[in-house]
Each structure stands twice: as structure tokens, then as C-alpha cells.
Amino acid sequence: MMGWLGDQFMQNALLAGLFAGVACSLAGVFVVTMHVSFLGVCIAHAALAGALMGEWLEFNPVIGALGFSVGAAGLVGPLADKGDLSPDSAIGIVFSLMLGLSLLFLGLIPGSRTEALNLFWGSILTVTRADVAVLALTAAVLAALVVLFFKEIQAVVCHRHVALAVGIPAGIVFYGMLLGTGATMAVSLRSVGGLVIFCLIINPAAAAFQLTYSLKRMFVISAVLGVFSCWAGLAASYFWDLRTGACIAIVSSCVFALAAAVSPKRRLAWR
Amino acid sequence: MAPDTAIEFEKATVRYHRRLALDEVSLSVGRGEFVGIIGPNGAGKTTLLKSVNGLVRLWSGRVGVLGLEPHNGAGHRVRKRVGYLPQAPQIDSRVPLAVRDTVLAGRWGRLGWLRRPGRADREAVERALVAVGAAHLADRPVGKLSGGEYQRVALARVLAQEPDVFLFDEPTAGIDPQAQLELLELIRRVHAEREVTALYVTHHIRLEDGHAALPECCTRLLMMRHGRIWRDGPRGDLADEALLRELYHCCSEAAPLAAPHAGGGF
Numbered sequence: 001m002m003g004w005l006g007d008q009f010m011q012n013a014l015l016a017g018l019f020a021g022v023a024c025s026l027a028g029v030f031v032v033t034m035h036v037s038f039l040g041v042c043i044a045h046a047a048l049a050g051a052l053m054g055e056w057l058e059f060n061p062v063i064g065a066l067g068f069s070v071g072a073a074g075l076v077g078p079l080a081d082k083g084d085l086s087p088d089s090a091i092g093i094v095f096s097l098m099l100g101l102s103l104l105f106l107g108l109i110p111g112s113r114t115e116a117l118n119l120f121w122g123s124i125l126t127v128t129r130a131d132v133a134v135l136a137l138t139a140a141v142l143a144a145l146v147v148l149f150f151k152e153i154q155a156v157v158c159h160r161h162v163a164l165a166v167g168i169p170a171g172i173v174f175y176g177m178l179l180g181t182g183a184t185m186a187v188s189l190r191s192v193g194g195l196v197i198f199c200l201i202i203n204p205a206a207a208a209f210q211l212t213y214s215l216k217r218m219f220v221i222s223a224v225l226g227v228f229s230c231w232a233g234l235a236a237s238y239f240w241d242l243r244t245g246a247c248i249a250i251v252s253s254c255v256f257a258l259a260a261a262v263s264p265k266r267r268l269a270w271r
Numbered sequence: 272m273a274p275d276t277a278i279e280f281e282k283a284t285v286r287y288h289r290r291l292a293l294d295e296v297s298l299s300v301g302r303g304e305f306v307g308i309i310g311p312n313g314a315g316k317t318t319l320l321k322s323v324n325g326l327v328r329l330w331s332g333r334v335g336v337l338g339l340e341p342h343n344g345a346g347h348r349v350r351k352r353v354g355y356l357p358q359a360p361q362i363d364s365r366v367p368l369a370v371r372d373t374v375l376a377g378r379w380g381r382l383g384w385l386r387r388p389g390r391a392d393r394e395a396v397e398r399a400l401v402a403v404g405a406a407h408l409a410d411r412p413v414g415k416l417s418g419g420e421y422q423r424v425a426l427a428r429v430l431a432q433e434p435d436v437f438l439f440d441e442p443t444a445g446i447d448p449q450a451q452l453e454l455l456e457l458i459r460r461v462h463a464e465r466e467v468t469a470l471y472v473t474h475h476i477r478l479e480d481g482h483a484a485l486p487e488c489c490t491r492l493l494m495m496r497h498g499r500i501w502r503d504g505p506r507g508d509l510a511d512e513a514l515l516r517e518l519y520h521c522c523s524e525a526a527p528l529a530a531p532h533a534g535g536g537f
Contacts (some may be wrong), residue, residue, distance in 0.1 A: 033367065148385060155376045158368040158413075161360065165324065166432060167351035167380025213412035215367040265365050 004238050009125055013244070016127040017230025019135035020192045021200060025226030026142050027181040028205030029219050033157040034177070036087050039076065040201040042095040043185045044194040046072035048117075049098045052105035066186045072098055073182025077175040124192045124234070125244050131191040138187045142180060146219060153177065154215050195245045200226050203252035207259035225255050276335075277302045277436055277468040278323055283332035285318050285498075292318040294498035295332065305462055305469045307485040307506065309476060310495035311519050316472040319495070320438045323470065324353045337435055351380035354434035356425055358441045364414035370424050371409045374399055377432035392431075399430035403457055419450030426457060437462075437469040443484065444474070451484075459486040476515060494518050 004010055031039055050068025054061035072094050080090035127135075146153065155163035156173045164170040181201075188197050204225035208218045233248030278300040285293035293315045300306055308316050321327040322334050325341030334342055341349040354377070377399070378392045400406045403423045408416065416424060422442055429437065439458065443451040462469055473484045485492075485506070492509045494502040496518060502509055 151376075151379050151382075151388070152384070154368070154372065155379055158366050159360075159362075159373070159376070161357070162373070162376055162428070163379070164326065165350060165355040165357070166377055166428075167347045167349075169347055209365065209367065213365075213367050213369060213414075215372075218367050 004235075010234070010238065012127045012129065012132055013124050013234055014231060015132045016124050016135055016191050017234055017248075018227050019132065019139040020124070020188045020196070021204075021226035021228075021230040022223045023135065023139040023142050023184045024188060024197055024200035025204040025208075025222040026139075026146055026219060027184045028201040028203075028226070029208070029215075029222050030153075030157065030177040030181055031201055032205040032209050033215070033218075034087065034174075036076075036091060036178075037202055038088060038091045038095065039073070039178070039181060040185065040198045042076070042091045042098065043069045043072055043182050044189065044198060045095060045098040045102055046182075047186050047189050047194075049101040049105060052102055052109060056105050056109045062190060065189060066183075068098070069182045069186030069189070070179060071182075073178045074175065077171070077178050081171065123244065124196060124230070124248070127191045134187055135191055138184055142184055145176075145180060149173070149176075150216070158215065193245055196230075196248050199249040199252045200229065203256045204229060207256040210256075210259040210263035210265060213265075225252075225259075229255055275302050276300070277304070277337060278470070279333075279335040280322070281333040281335075283322055283334050284330040285315075285322060285327050286330045291498050292327075293322060296498070296500055298493070298500060298503070300468060300470070302468055303466045304491060305471065305486070305488045306491045306493060307489040308470060308472045308493045308495060309474070309518070310501070312474070314495040315498040316474075316495055317440055318498070320355070320440050320470055320472055323436070323438055324350050324355055326355075347380070351432075352434055353436045353438060354429035354432045355438045356422075356429050356440065356442050358444045362414050362416075362421065364412075366412070366414045368413045369409070370405065370411050370413050370416070371396060371400070373413045373424060374409075374427045374431050377428040377430070381432070395431045395433065396427075399427040400424075402430055402461070403427045404453075417446075419446040419454070422446055422450070422454055423457070426454065426461075430461060435467055437467055437471075439469065439471040441472055441474055455484075455486050459488050462486065462488045 031037055046068040047065035050064035050066070051061035053068070054064030075094050076087060076090045079085065079093065080087045083090065152163070152168055152173045155166070155168050156170050156177070160170050160174065163173070185197055185201070205218070205222040207225050208221035211221055212218050229252035230248055233251040234244060236242060236251065237244040237247040276299055278298070280296050280298040282295040282297055283293055284291070284295055296319065308319060310316050318327055322329065323336055323341070325346035329342040334340065336349050337352055339345040339349050374396045375388060375392065378388055378395065382388060382392065397406070400409055403426050405420065405423045405427055408420060408424065413421070413424065426442070443454055446454070471485060471489055475484050490506055492504065492506045493500050494509060501518065502514065
């Protein structure tokens with residue numbers, strides 16, 4: 001039964017699941033509380049556009065993906081604020097630009113585009129120790145930022161107008177959270193792939209949102225559910241010989257469904 | 272700016288795209304003064320308040336608050352010292368925030384980056400919750416409050432901030448008459464205890480039951496229309512039905528008074 005843990009690729013996958021689960025689920029709390037769930041799709045396509053540009057201009061696609069992801073995340077906040085748009089509309093505009101650029105670069109690249117497309121559809125089963133180290137560093141940095149700036153984050157995600165009115169530079173905090181989400185996704189993309197990231201960004205945080213009225217607990221619950229989704233998905237994939245990304249996606253969706261079913265927020269009145 | 276002046280406007284103009292929201296307004300408010308601001312919709316009342324704490328951009332002119340210029344790089348520093356109580360906003364009922372945490376948010380600006388709240392901050396929060404009669408709500412999710420409860424809690428947040436200037440923007444709008452009266456009494460008490468400077472915007476002159484919609488401590492009144500201060504004087508002098516009718520009828524056909532005068536004292 002425990003033999004599966006002896007495989008090197010599975011150990012790496014479990015560690016990647018641990019760190020990607022924590023990092024994406026923490027960033028997911030920003031996404032869910034700020035109602036910008038489309039941000040995940042937008043950033044994944046920005047990474048694809050950056051990677052394709054890298055292949056076209058013959059520089060490292062990972063650098064291109066990182067630059068475009070962080071750039072796209074950095075563009076959303078100012079675009080929403082300066083353009084007097086809802087963040088969701090700003091994300092839609094950036095997404096359409098990134099999709100357009102992806103298709104443009106795809107047409108410009110001669111021959112194979114495998115490396116760029118692999119980046120988008122990376123697999124958690126093929127991660128290396130180096131990937132795991134990068135994911136661990138990402139999770140640690142993001143967790144540290146959440147702890148250090150918790151009060152500012154809480155004020156901005158729960159009531160940005162109040163945060164601004166009491167003297168918190170709410171714009172900087174808001175943009176910082178978008179950038180943090182973009183960087184986390186870009187770093188995780190090559191290791192665990194777009195599908196798993198998108199599920200980990202939304203489902204654990206949305207499940208945690210169902211279960212608590214405390215933002216602090218929401219971060220912790222989200223991280224635990226993110227790691228659980230990864231590990232349970234990996235186990236299901238190993239034992240039943242199923243596609244890993246699909247298993248993680250389905251498990252995380254089931255986790256959300258279960259949380260919604262038992263949510264105290266669905267009870268009629270607060271006592 | 273004179274030392275006993277808390278707020279000073281010099282020909283302050285604010286534009287929202289092509290619309291002139293504040294038109295060369297000049298104003299001086301002394302420390303400890305409680306000023307009521309009335310006028311029809313779109314007269315520039317909220318813009319005037321938001322000019323004080325730098326939440327709108329000045330097109331021209333100057334605004335000074337407590338010796339600082341909120342539109343000249345000191346916006347965050349001013350906001351730390353100015354308590355702003357806006358109209359009851361729409362709150363997501365599932366927001367992961369307890370009442371105590373939202374009141375504690377009043378301390379964040381003064382506390383600054385990377386510093387955690389200490390005992391003094393927590394005590395200030397408890398004092399503020401007791402002062403507004405909301406101590407029993409402390410652990411409740413903020414999204415589960417009624418409109419009146421939310422405004423009490425919002426007032427507690429402003430009190431916990433321990434500001435030098437209060438800005439009240441129609442704080443009684445959208446809450447029931449009893450809660451309105453209680454909130455007005457609370458504001459009166461707070462002003463009596465702390466003697467801070469306050470600007471109080473209200474749309475209606477009187478509440479639906481005929482009671483005055485401004486706290487008793489409000490002694491000076493500004494009447495605004497078309498982004499300008501139309502009248503500025505002692506409350507008693509401006510409590511004139513004909514003047515009020517002129518103020519409101521200049522911009523709209525809507526009745527200026529929320530209810531027939533019931534002798535509640537404007």
C-alpha cells in the first residue's frame with residue numbers, strides 16, 4: 001500500500017502538490033474575496049503568450065511566461081482604477097489581449113511549439129527536485145507576505161473603501177495582491193500545469209469561504225484543502241491509473257461541493 | 272493656515288470629467304466646530320467631504336487639513352487623522368470579517384506597515400464598541416448586521432481611529448427612524464466628549480417623524496447648490512422655510528422637507 005510513496009516521481013509530485021497547494025490556495029483567497037475568479041484564466045493565457053513569444057524570438061519561454069503573467073496581473077489593477085472599470089471587466093480586457101497575442105505568436109512560430117504548449121499543460125508527475133524547490137520558495141514567500149501584511153490584506157479584501165479612508169494605501173495593497181497571484185501562477189505553471197493551477201486557485205479558497213467568517217481561518221483552511229486536493233487527486237490517479245490533472249480538478253470540485261453542503265453561511269439566520 | 276483652523280479651502284475646484292462638482296469653494300472651519308452641510312442631490316456635499324480627506328482629485332485650488340495638504344502628497348497622512356463615516360454601503364453578507372475586526376481596521380492607518388495591534392489598540396476598540404452600544408455584536412460577522420447596526424459599528428470604527436476631524440456623509444440614510452435618532456444622539460455625545468471638528472452632510476432637513484436631522488451640537492450650517500456654498504451662517508439664522516424652499520427648488524421639483532414640520536426644531 002505504501003509502496004507508491006517510494007517512487008521518486010511520486011515523492012516529487014507529492015511535494016509539488018504540497019507547495020503548489022499552499023501557494024495557489026493562499027493566492028486563491030485573494031482571488032475569491034476580491035471576486036476576480038477570471039484572473040486565473042487571464043494569467044494562464046498571459047503565460048502562454050509570453051512562452052510563445054519566447055519560442056518565436058528564441059529566448060527562454062519560462063522567462064517570457066513569467067514576464068507576461070506578472071505584467072498582465074500588474075496591468076489589471078491600474079486599468080480598473082484609471083479606467084473606472086470593475087476589476088472583472090479589466091481582467092476581460094487583458095485576457096482578450098493575451099489570447100490575441102497567443103494566437104499571433106502561435107502563427108509566427110515555424111515548426112513545433114511543444115515547449116510553450118507543455119508549459120501551459122505542464123504535468124505534476126514530471127516535476128523535478130528543482131521545480132519542487134522553486135515551488136517551496138514561492139509558497140514560503142507568499143505565506144510570509146500574508147502573515148506580514150495580514151491587516152492590510154484583510155482591510156482591502158473586505159472593504160477597500162474603508163481601508164483607503166483610514167489611511168491604508170489600498171491601491172498598493174490591491175496591486176500587490178494581484179501581482180502576488182500572477183507571480184505564483186507563473187512560477188507554478190511549468191510544474192503543475194494550467195488546469196491544476198486554475199482549480200487550486202478557485203476551489204479550495206471558495207470552499208474555505210463557505211466554512212468561515214474569519215479571513216485568518218480562511219487562509220489556513222484554504223491551504224489545507226488545497227494540499228488535500230492535490231494529494232487525494234494524486235492517490236486516485238496512481239491507484240486507478242487516471243489522468244492526474246483531471247483527478248486533482250475533480251477532487252477539488254468535490255471538496256468545494258462538500259463545503260457548500262455543510263456551510264454555516266447557508267443557515268437562515270445568525271445566532 | 273491659522274493654528275485654530277482645522278480645515279481650509281481656497282478656491283477648491285473638483286471636476287468629474289466635464290461636470291463641475293465643486294466650483295471654487297473657499298471655506299474655513301475652526302477646530303472643534305460642528306458644521307452641517309445641506310443641499311439637493313448633486314450640490315457637491317459629498318465631494319466637499321471627500322476633498323477634505325483627499326478621496327477626490329482637485330482640479331484647482333488648495334485644501335488644507337490640520338496643517339497638511341491631502342492633495343499634495345499627504346493624503347494617507349491626513350486620512351489617518353480624519354474619521355470618515357460614509358452612507359451605509361452594500362456589504363456582501365458572506366464577507367469573512369467579524370465586527371471587532373472591522374472596528375480594529377480604524378487603527379490600521381495610524382499603526383502603519385508591519386506593526387501588529389497592541390493592547391492599547393484592542394482597548395480602544397472595546398471602548399468604541401461600548402460607546403456605540405454594540406459590544407454585544409463584537410463577534411458577529413459584519414455582513415449579518417442590519418443597516419442601523421452596521422452604521423453603529425462604522426461609527427465605532429471611526430471612534431477607534433481617534434481622529435481629529437470627523438466627516439459624516441448622510442450616516443442616517445437608509446436606516447429606520449429609531450436607529451436614526453439613536454445615531455444622532457451618539458454623534459452628539461461623541462462631539463461633546465471629544466470636541467473634535469466635524470462636517471455633517473445631510474440631504475433631508477428633518478427626519479420622517481419631524482425630528483431635526485442634524486445633531487444639536489451643529490451650530491453652523493452650509494447650504495450648497497451647483498457645487499458652490501450658497502449660504503454659510505449660524506444654524507438659527509438659516510432655519511428659514513423660505514430659504515430652504517429656494518435652496519431645494521433651485522435644482523429640483525422634489526419637496527425639500529422629508530415630512531411636514533412637526534415642530535421638532537430644525
